[in-house]
Amino acid sequence: MFELTRSQKEVQKAAREFAKGEFDKDQAIELEKTNQFPAKIWKKAADLGFIGIHFPEEFSGGGLGLVENCLVAEEFCRKDSTTGLALTNAALGGECLADFGSGELGEKYLPPVAEGEILCAGAFCDPGAHAAWPNTDTLAIEAGTDFVLTGEKCYVINGVTAGFFIVLCQTDPAARPAKSLSLLLVESGSPGLMIESQGRTLGMGMSSLAMVRFQDVTVPRTNLVGKRGKGFTLYERYLNAKRITASAQALGIAQGAFDRALAYVKQREQFDRKIAQFEVTQHKLADMAVQIELARSITYRAAAEYDSSGKDAALPAMARVATGRAAFAVTDEAIQLFGGYGYMTEQEVERFYRDAKALELFGSGGSHRKKVISKSLLGRLS
Numbered sequence: 001m002f003e004l005t006r007s008q009k010e011v012q013k014a015a016r017e018f019a020k021g022e023f024d025k026d027q028a029i030e031l032e033k034t035n036q037f038p039a040k041i042w043k044k045a046a047d048l049g050f051i052g053i054h055f056p057e058e059f060s061g062g063g064l065g066l067v068e069n070c071l072v073a074e075e076f077c078r079k080d081s082t083t084g085l086a087l088t089n090a091a092l093g094g095e096c097l098a099d100f101g102s103g104e105l106g107e108k109y110l111p112p113v114a115e116g117e118i119l120c121a122g123a124f125c126d127p128g129a130h131a132a133w134p135n136t137d138t139l140a141i142e143a144g145t146d147f148v149l150t151g152e153k154c155y156v157i158n159g160v161t162a163g164f165f166i167v168l169c170q171t172d173p174a175a176r177p178a179k180s181l182s183l184l185l186v187e188s189g190s191p192g193l194m195i196e197s198q199g200r201t202l203g204m205g206m207s208s209l210a211m212v213r214f215q216d217v218t219v220p221r222t223n224l225v226g227k228r229g230k231g232f233t234l235y236e237r238y239l240n241a242k243r244i245t246a247s248a249q250a251l252g253i254a255q256g257a258f259d260r261a262l263a264y265v266k267q268r269e270q271f272d273r274k275i276a277q278f279e280v281t282q283h284k285l286a287d288m289a290v291q292i293e294l295a296r297s298i299t300y301r302a303a304a305e306y307d308s309s310g311k312d313a314a315l316p317a318m319a320r321v322a323t324g325r326a327a328f329a330v331t332d333e334a335i336q337l338f339g340g341y342g343y344m345t346e347q348e349v350e351r352f353y354r355d356a357k358a359l360e361l362f363g364s365g366g367s368h369r370k371k372v373i374s375k376s377l378l379g380r381l382s
């Protein structure tokens with residue numbers, strides 16, 4: 001059975017206390033309404049080492065594992081789903097540099113991310129091609145010591161303000177699909193790079209989503225992340241880490257909505273009784289708690305497995321399926337328990353519900369997660 005170590009419990013406590021001290025409900029409602037990134041809290045979180053806690057120390061990270069990153073994501077999203085998502089997605093794509101990039105790339109680009117100076121972004125999904133398949137149309141053609149990049153990516157989190165992008169592109173279109181791709185780091189401000197906000201979204205209202213276009217963007221060969229032609233393999237490995245962190249975000253959102261619903265049913269009275277005294281309420285709470293506990297178990301186990309070997313692709317996908325469903329079901333039930341009040345912005349659970357939906361969608365769709373799981377069950381079919 002998986003148990004947190006003493007130092008992991010300390011990280012969990014520190015993240016909980018930070019969120020309690022720094023996240024403010026009224027401020028969160030205002031930032032979400034005006035689509036603003038929580039920049040001040042981000043800087044403080046970075047100063048205390050919460051951003052890039054799982055990046056190596058030589059790149060200004062915390063030198064800790066994915067378990068610790070998940071504990072931070074859970075605690076932040078539990079206290080406030082939208083602030084938590086914005087902060088724990090601030091280093092999105094950075095794992096590619098930390099895990100596969102050259103030392104020089106890591107040294108140059110990761111410290112400002114971990115120190116809260118720039119956001120980074122993963123640009124993987126073409127508008128016309130499913131993110132989970134090796135069929136991007138974004139093309140990098142070799143030109144001397146550079147590549148010249150053309151194509152477009154959609155729904156890029158942090159895209160509007162990111163300092164750099166990790167881009168999945170074809171470098172060897174003649175090779176078979178899985179060997180034709182590479183990851184390239186593209187700095188924002190590069191000539192030919194065009195960024196357009198995709199506007200308002202259902203949830204994740206403190207993060208930007210952008211359409212990113214590359215029109216003959218010159219990228220030095222030294223910005224190759226990992227080996228040329230290995231892009232899809234590396235992207236799949238990155239997706240495993242991302243699936244686990246997203247599971248922790250979903251877990252925190254579910255727990256946060258549950259906390260609020262639990263407090264509410266103990267004080268709200270109907271028919272001269274607290275609504276917590278109705279058996280139907282008690283059963284709802286029990287069902288929510290079961291889903292959260294299962295979500296927590298699979299998330300921690302997947303994170304610990306990733307830290308120790310990282311070879312199991314099915315477990316992160318299972319965690320993502322289970323926690324995405326749990327977050328959506330629990331936040332839905334939380335609104336129900338609040339009754340009409342739950343529909344009001346003031347009670348926060350409606351925002352948790354909207355944020356939970358994002359976690360079912362991003363980072364490769366549900367059908368690909370199930371494909372990964374069934375492949376591990378069935379093996380290769382002739």
Ligand SMILES: Cc1cc2nc3c(=O)[nH]c(=O)nc-3n(C[C@H](O)[C@H](O)[C@H](O)COP(=O)(O)OP(=O)(O)OC[C@H]3O[C@@H](n4cnc5c(N)ncnc54)[C@H](O)[C@@H]3O)c2cc1C
Binds near residue numbers: 126153155157361
């Ligand atoms: C909030 C949010 C944040 C995101 N952040 C990023 C980001 O930072 N970087 C990035 O690169 N991308 C990002 N994305 C893109 C995301 O990864 C894609 O939206 C996702 O992979 C699904 O691709 P799609 O939107 O093209 O849907 P499609 O692939 O067109 O899917 C549409 C529908 O068809 C179904 N479907 C697709 N294939 C199959 C199949 N084989 N069998 C059965 N059903 C199928 C899907 O389940 C879905 O219901 C984000 C998306 C969202 C919503």
